[in-house]
Amino acid sequence: MSELTSGVTVSADPGAGFGLAGKVALVTGAASGIGRATAELLARAGCLVAAVDVNAGGFAGIELGDGGSTDVADVSVPTACERVVTGVLARHQRLDILVNAAAILRRVPIAEVDAALWEEVMDTNLLSQFAMCRAAARPMRKQGSGRIVNISSTAAFNGGANNSSVYAIAKGGVLALTKSLARQLASDGVLVNAICPGGIDTPMGRQGFTEERWNAHYAANVPLKRAGRPEEVANAILFLVSDWASYVTGHTLDVEGGLLLR
Ligand SMILES: NC(=O)c1ccc[n+]([C@@H]2O[C@H](COP(=O)([O-])OP(=O)(O)OC[C@H]3O[C@@H](n4cnc5c(N)ncnc54)[C@H](O)[C@@H]3O)[C@@H](O)[C@H]2O)c1
Numbered sequence: 683m684s685e686l687t688s689g690v691t692v693s694a695d696p697g698a699g700f701g702l703a704g705k706v707a708l709v710t711g712a713a714s715g716i717g718r719a720t721a722e723l724l725a726r727a728g729c730l731v732a733a734v735d736v737n738a739g740g741f742a743g744i745e746l747g748d749g750g751s752t753d754v755a756d757v758s759v760p761t762a763c764e765r766v767v768t769g770v771l772a773r774h775q776r777l778d779i780l781v782n783a784a785a786i787l788r789r790v791p792i793a794e795v796d797a798a799l800w801e802e803v804m805d806t807n808l809l810s811q812f813a814m815c816r817a818a819a820r821p822m823r824k825q826g827s828g829r830i831v832n833i834s835s836t837a838a839f840n841g842g843a844n845n846s847s848v849y850a851i852a853k854g855g856v857l858a859l860t861k862s863l864a865r866q867l868a869s870d871g872v873l874v875n876a877i878c879p880g881g882i883d884t885p886m887g888r889q890g891f892t893e894e895r896w897n898a899h900y901a902a903n904v905p906l907k908r909a910g911r912p913e914e915v916a917n918a919i920l921f922l923v924s925d926w927a928s929y930v931t932g933h934t935l936d937v938e939g940g941l942l943l944r
Pocket residue numbers: 710711712713714715716717734735736737740755756757758782783784785786806833834835836837878879880881882883884885886887888912
């Protein structure tokens with residue numbers, strides 16, 4: 683590590699790893715797909731990972747190492763988010779990293795979107811991230827450090843798949859949330875960034891596709907000619923929560939094989 687004239691310490695030794703050993707990380711949506719790959723990667727990087735999901739059965743076989751834990755909670759309910767963060771603080775007395783990955787996809791034509799569907803998708807995909815960020819920001823500000831990564835989607839930029847307007851709206855909100863918090867929390871040493879995955883091979887990503895359409899779709903529409911793997915999104919998240927991203931905040935990192943090229 684070297685001390686810059688500004689007083690900021692940066693990692694200068696590639697052999698030092700990512701600086702994540704012993705960090706306390708909370709990952710939502712951790713029973714499946716991107717959240718699960720992220721929880722397992724952070725655990726391998728040395729983090730004490732609290733994996734949170736509404737689907738208890740999905741945790742089967744998850745590899746979090748000795749310091750890991752699983753917690754069944756519905757993050758669309760703000761009081762549940764508060765409870766989850768309180769539990770992590772009781773166990774570890776700090777919270778260094780929050781990754782908000784939990785979400786649902788509902789494909790419903792706009793004419794059929796009713797108040798219940800709007801509420802279900804917005805609460806699960808946007809209110810949840812707001813509530814988790816609000817709860818996590820308290821200990822992070824006290825510590826004077828923290829990293830938050832919110833998972834948005836390329837849908838925030840291109841409108842998303844057919845009939846998923848509420849999902850796309852919520853994902854746009856995630857980007858606004860990320861920028862707003864990046865600005866508010868910067869002076870407390872809390873860095874807040876977003877990831878925009880494109881098509882990723884998870885149960886959600888596969889929703890509405892046959893195997894044949896899935897392959898043809900990505901071959902035709904993505905410069906890298908394939909869908910992404912959850913581990914490839916986890917890699918980008920690991921960068922954003924590591925020492926290597928110490929001067930990155932309010933950023934949106936696309937992990938989409940060149941789909942948007944924006
Ligand atoms: N897979 C893709 O192609 C893709 C593309 C763009 C963005 N994303 C985003 O990436 C993130 C992860 O998606 P994924 O593809 O891994 O999906 P996934 O369906 O594999 O996993 C989502 C997880 O979130 C959990 N979850 C849903 N509602 C919850 C709730 N109320 N409380 C707690 N947990 C809840 C589910 O049980 C599931 O385990 C999501 O935010 C999604 O919108 C995915």
